[in-house]
Each structure stands twice: as C-alpha cells, then as structure tokens.
Amino acid sequence: MVIPLIGVSQSIERIRELIKHVADTGLNIVITGESGVGKEVVAQNLYYHSPRKTKPFVKVNCAALPDGLLESELFGFERGAFTGAERKKRGKFELAHQGVLFLDEIGDMSFPLQAKLLHVLQSGEFAPLGSEKEVKTDTWIIAATNNELEKNIKTGNFREDLYYRLNIIKIFIPPLRKRPEDIPPLVDYYIEQYTSQFDNKQLLRPNSQAMDRLMAYHWPGNIRELQNILKRFLVICDWDEITDELINRPVSLVDTTPTSITTPSPASTPSLAEASEPLFDFNDGNAPELDAFSLKEIRKKALDKVEKQAIEYVLDKTGWNRSKASKILKISYKTLLYKISDLNIIPPR
Amino acid sequence: MTKQQTILVIDDNEDVLTTITQFLSQKNFTILSASNGLDALKICETEKEAIDLIITDLVMPSISGVAIISIVKEKYPNIPIVAITGWGEHPESLAAEAKADIVMEKPFDLSHLHNIIKKLLDGK
Numbered sequence: 001m002v003i004p005l006i007g008v009s010q011s012i013e014r015i016r017e018l019i020k021h022v023a024d025t026g027l028n029i030v031i032t033g034e035s036g037v038g039k040e041v042v043a044q045n046l047y048y049h050s051p052r053k054t055k056p057f058v059k060v061n062c063a064a065l066p067d068g069l070l071e072s073e074l075f076g077f078e079r080g081a082f083t084g085a086e087r088k089k090r091g092k093f094e095l096a097h098q099g100v101l102f103l104d105e106i107g108d109m110s111f112p113l114q115a116k117l118l119h120v121l122q123s124g125e126f127a128p129l130g131s132e133k134e135v136k137t138d139t140w141i142i143a144a145t146n147n148e149l150e151k152n153i154k155t156g157n158f159r160e161d162l163y164y165r166l167n168i169i170k171i172f173i174p175p176l177r178k179r180p181e182d183i184p185p186l187v188d189y190y191i192e193q194y195t196s197q198f199d200n201k202q203l204l205r206p207n208s209q210a211m212d213r214l215m216a217y218h219w220p221g222n223i224r225e226l227q228n229i230l231k232r233f234l235v236i237c238d239w240d241e242i243t244d245e246l247i248n249r250p251v252s253l254v255d256t257t258p259t260s261i262t263t264p265s266p267a268s269t270p271s272l273a274e275a276s277e278p279l280f281d282f283n284d285g286n287a288p289e290l291d292a293f294s295l296k297e298i299r300k301k302a303l304d305k306v307e308k309q310a311i312e313y314v315l316d317k318t319g320w321n322r323s324k325a326s327k328i329l330k331i332s333y334k335t336l337l338y339k340i341s342d343l344n345i346i347p348p349r
Numbered sequence: 350m351t352k353q354q355t356i357l358v359i360d361d362n363e364d365v366l367t368t369i370t371q372f373l374s375q376k377n378f379t380i381l382s383a384s385n386g387l388d389a390l391k392i393c394e395t396e397k398e399a400i401d402l403i404i405t406d407l408v409m410p411s412i413s414g415v416a417i418i419s420i421v422k423e424k425y426p427n428i429p430i431v432a433i434t435g436w437g438e439h440p441e442s443l444a445a446e447a448k449a450d451i452v453m454e455k456p457f458d459l460s461h462l463h464n465i466i467k468k469l470l471d472g473k
Contacts, residue, residue, distance in 0.1 A: 014387070018411065021390050025423070027416050164439040168416045169386075 002048040003041050006189045007182035011174045015042060018171060023049035028121065028166045030106070031144040033173035034346055036224030039144040040102065042171055047100045052140060055099030058092045063105035063322065064337060071113055072129055081130025093126055096139045106166070107147030107158065108322070118162045141166065146347055147320075155319070176222045180215040186223060187214065190230050198234060221344035308343040311336070320347055354470060355379040355399045359389040359417060360406040360433070365455075369404060372459045373466075386412025390420065397425055402470060404462075407434035407444055415440065418447040429469040433457065 005016055022029070023046050031039040040059070047057050060073060072081075076091030092101055103109075109117065120126045121141065125134040143166050152158035176182065191205060206214065219225055311329065318324040326336040339345070356378045360366040363384065370380045381396060383389035386409055393400065403421060407414035418430050432444040435455035444452045451465050 018387055021387060022412065022416070022420075025416070025420055027419055161439050164415075164443060167413065168419070168443075169412050170410065172411075 002044045004189075005038070005041060005045050006186050007179065008185055009174075009179035009182050011179055012182060015171055015173065018169075019045050019049055022046070022169055024051055025169075026050070026052075026140045027168045028140075029142045029169045029171060030149070030167050031142065031171045031173065032148075033146065034175045034222055035146050035341065035344070036222035037173040037175060038223050039146075039173060040104065042173060043100070043102045043142045043144065046142060047102075047140075050100075050140070052099050056096050057100045057102065058096035059102040059104060060092050061104045063108035064334075066333070067110045067113060070109070071116070074113075075116070075126050075128050077129035078131045081128070085130065088128075091126075091128060093120065093137045093139055094128075094135065096137075098138050099140070101139045101141055103141060103143040105145060106143035107145040107149055107152055111157070111159065114159045114162050118159060118165060121162070121165050176219040176226065177217075183215045183226070184211055186226060187211070187230065190227055194230065194234055220346060224341075225344060304343060307339065308345060311339055311343065312345055315340075315345070316348075353377060353379045354401040355381060355396070356466070357381045357383065357389065357392055357396070357400050357403045358405075359383045359386070359403065359409075359414065361385060361409040362406065365406070365433075369459075369462070372463075376463055378466075385409060386414070386417055389417055393417075393421060393425065400425075400428055402429050402431070402466060404431045404433060404466075407432050407440040408436045413440075415443045415447050418444055418449045422448045429472075431462070431465060431469070 005012060005019070007013075019042070029043075029046065031042050033039055044057065047053055060070070062070060065073060072089065072091070074091050074093055076089050076094055077085050079085060079088045103117075116126070120137065120139075123134075124138065125136055127134050149158050149163050149167070153160050153163055188205065205211075214226075221228070311325070314325045314328050315322070318328065322336055322340075323333060326333045329336065331339075356373055358366060358369050358373070358380060359382070360369070361384055366382055366384060370382050374380050379399075381392055381400070383392055389405070390412065393403075403417070405414040405417050414432055414434070418432060421428055421430060429450045432441075432449040432452045433455055434440050434444070434452065441452050441454070450469055453462065453465070
C-alpha cells in the first residue's frame with residue numbers, strides 16, 4: 001500500500017490535485033525539494049494513481065553508486081562485457097519496463113551518463129553494456145533532486161537538453177517549516193503507524209502545547225526528521241514524558257544547528273573555528289535542566305556539531321562534489337552520504 | 350450571425366497573457382485564460398466542447414506547455430495548438446515532437462499570430 005500524501009496546506013492540496021491530472025499521462029516528471037520532504041512518496045503516489053500501478057516501480061539512487069556501477073545498474077550488461085561479468089544482468093530500465101523508473105538524486109548523475117539517459121528518453125531504446133543490440137523500453141521516468149538543476153546547468157554540471165526533456169512536469173514540495181499546518185496531521189498519521197508497529201506501546205497524541213512546539217520548530221531534516229523524533233521518543237519513554245520533555249526541551253539540545261536552516265553559501269559557511277564554540281553557555285541560563293543532563297548525549301551533540309560543520313565546510317569548498325569531499329575528509333563515499341543524511345546537511349539551493 | 354470562436358490562452362507571464370487576450374478579444378474571439386498549467390488543464394476538461402484553439406507558452410513552472418500539448422493532443426486531438434516560446438531550441442523541438450501545430454518564437458507580431466489562428470481554424 002502506498003504511503004498517502006499527508007497534509008492540509010495549500011501546497012500539498014495543489015500537489016494532490018496535480019497528481020490526479022498528470023498520473024495517467026506517462027510524461028517525464030521531476031520532483032524537487034529539500035532532503036526529507038517526501039519526494040519518493042509523491043513519486044509513489046503518481047505511480048499508484050497511474051495505469052502502470054500493477055507494473056514494477058523501480059528505484060535507483062544516482063548519488064549512491066559510482067559512475068560505472070550506476071551505468072551497469074541502469075542498462076545491465078552482457079556476459080563478458082567486462083572483467084568479472086560472468087553472467088548477463090538485466091538493468092533497471094529493463095526491470096521497469098511498462099512501469100516506473102524512479103531516478104533519485106538525478107542532479108548527481110555524471111555528464112557522460114546523462115547523455116546515455118537522454119538517448120533512452122529520445123529513442124525509447126538502450127543498449128546493455130557489451131551489447132550492440134538496442135533494447136526497446138517503455139518506462140515512465142520520474143526523477144527527483146534536492147539540487148536546483150537550473151544552477152547545475154549554469155555551472156556545466158547538467159545537460160540543458162536533458163533538463164528540458166525531463167522537466168515536462170515539475171513538482172516542488174516545500175520544506176516542512178513553510179507549511180507548519182501539515183505537522184499535526186503528519187504526527188497523527190505516524191503515531192497511528194507506529195502504534196500498529198509496536199502494539200505493546202500506548203501512544204498518545206501530543207497535547208496542544210507540545211504540538212505548538214513541534215509546529216514552531218524549523219525541521220531542517222523535514223518529515224524524515226519528524227519521523228525520527230517520533231520514533232526516538234517512542235523508544236525512550238511514553239507520551240506523557242515525551243510531551244513534558246518537548247515543552248521543556250532546551251533549544252541547544254534540539255537535534256540541529258542553525259546553520260542547517262539556511263543554505264550554506266560561501267559567505268555563511270561556518271568556519272572550523274566556530275565549531276569549537278560551546279554548545280551551551282552555562283552562565284546565562286541557557287544550559288539544560290539538571291535532570292536533562294547526560295554526558296553521553298552532550299558528547300554526541302558536540303561531535304555531531306563539529307562533524308557537521310567540517311563536512312559542510314569541505315562540501316562548500318568542493319562545490320558539493322561528494323566524491324572529492326569524501327577523499328579530503330578521508331572517509332568512504334558511502335559514509336559521507338550517510339553523514340549528510342544523518343546530520344541533515346542541506347545542499348545549497 | 351456566426352458563433353464566436355473560443356481560444357484558451359495560457360502563459361505564466363501576466364503581461365504577455367493580457368496583451369494576447371486583449372488583442373484577440375478585439376478580434377471578436379471569446380477568450381479563456383490561465384496563468385498556469387494546472388488551471389489550464391482544468392479549463393480544458395470543463396470547456397472541452399467550447400474550445401476551438403489553444404495558445405500556450407512552453408516554459409512554465411509545474412506543468413509545462415509541452416505537457417499541455419501532449420495531454421491535449423492525446424485527449425482532444427482536434428483542438429489546434431499554437432506554442433509560443435522565448436527559450437530557444439530545446440523547448441521548441443519538444444513542442445514539435447508533442448505535435449504542436451505551430452511553434453512561434455517570442456517576440457512575435459500579433460497580426461502574424463492572428464493570421465496563423467485564422468488559418469488553423471479554417472483548416473479544422
């Protein structure tokens with residue numbers, strides 16, 4: 001069952017309406033919005049309302065795989081196409097035939113691979129690696145990105161012809177902080193979901209004060225962050241304690257830093273020196289309540305803050321080239337992607 | 350007396366929309382207008398019997414003119430469409446691929462647009 005598009009805001013109502021009007025067209029669609037806003041949920045809703053809903057929905061994350069691997073994932077390969085290709089492998093285009101191919105993080109696809117994708121979109125055909133024979137495909141392409149592709153075109157990182165071919169329909173999902181009226185129905189929905197998943201837990205809806213606090217928070221990680229907080233509270237304690245904790249929660253212990261609210265630009269990129277600023281000023285009353293003290297928690301917050309600022313700094317200096325950034329930071333590419341997601345590091349818009 | 354013909358004009362640029370709709374009103378057409386693709390599709394659904402011709406911009410936020418052409422040509426193939434654009438070769442070739450009857454580059458002469466409309470409506 002598809003996750004419904006939850007929300008009462010005008011922007012979500014408009015997206016629901018748009019889905020109804022375009023889901024049966026099979027026209028290429030690009031879904032944009034910050035990390036965690038629910039781009040895949042919109043893609044699944046499009047699929048669910050389309051005549052293709054009984055066919056496969058295949059997802060590929062273009063940022064998670066190195067270029068060569070992504071190419072073979074998308075187009076497949078013949079036996080002997082390269083060293084180690086011991087048997088033929090079907091690509092995602094073949095697997096998604098007559099269904100939907102959801103290309104997540106399309107803005108991170110390499111330029112040469114963009115040319116190959118363009119060829120498929122123009123001709124409806126592709127050749128698996130090591131094959132001279134073109135295979136026909138009828139695949140509905142829904143792409144998603146948290147980058148502004150228009151900027152990527154200007155910097156020479158995204159093909160203009162591919163942009164126009166993909167961008168036949170564009171769906172922008174606003175960040176959660178721009179539509180706080182969607183928070184109560186989202187909380188209700190996830191409480192219901194988690195209650196059914198953890199049936200030994202009695203989950204109560206937050207009281208109005210706690211809900212006000214949730215609605216006032218800026219949610220840099222958007223719905224994904226809201227889900228994580230609800231899950232975390234579910235594990236930690238019951239809802240009575242949770243609502244109290246939310247109301248009294250010191251701002252400095254909230255799971256974010258102000259730098260993630262606004263887009264890091266060269267002028268606003270935090271310096272590494274800022275990372276050594278104290279998390280709390282123990283003398284101005286901004287410190288956590290004594291019963292909220294936990295050295296382990298404080299250590300984790302401090303470490304997260306320093307790591308986040310270091311990663312943001314390097315990503316900014318490398319123009320968000322994740323591959324280069326991971327080499328500079330001396331961590332694996334996969335670890336970097338995990339940290340970007342975990343620490344809610346938002347790319348520049 | 351002959352029935353006034355109805356034209357749906359779609360453009361997200363209010364100035365362009367006003368200029369075209371005012372000009373065509375003076376030429377005795379009944380005008381429907383939309384400043385975005387979603388509203389345009391809704392009008393197409395409710396007024397499909399009445400619309401004789403569509404003029405659409407190509408590059409618009411959300412639902413592009415190319416999408417409107419594809420959808421209209423699929424659902425209502427007898428409605429001729431004039432595509433107008435100021436965004437160069439890529440949208441133009443996509444509009445032609447989507448079977449727009451005419452693709453015009455901005456800026457254009459309004460009397461030229463009028464001649465094209467007359468030809469398309471005479472050929473219906």
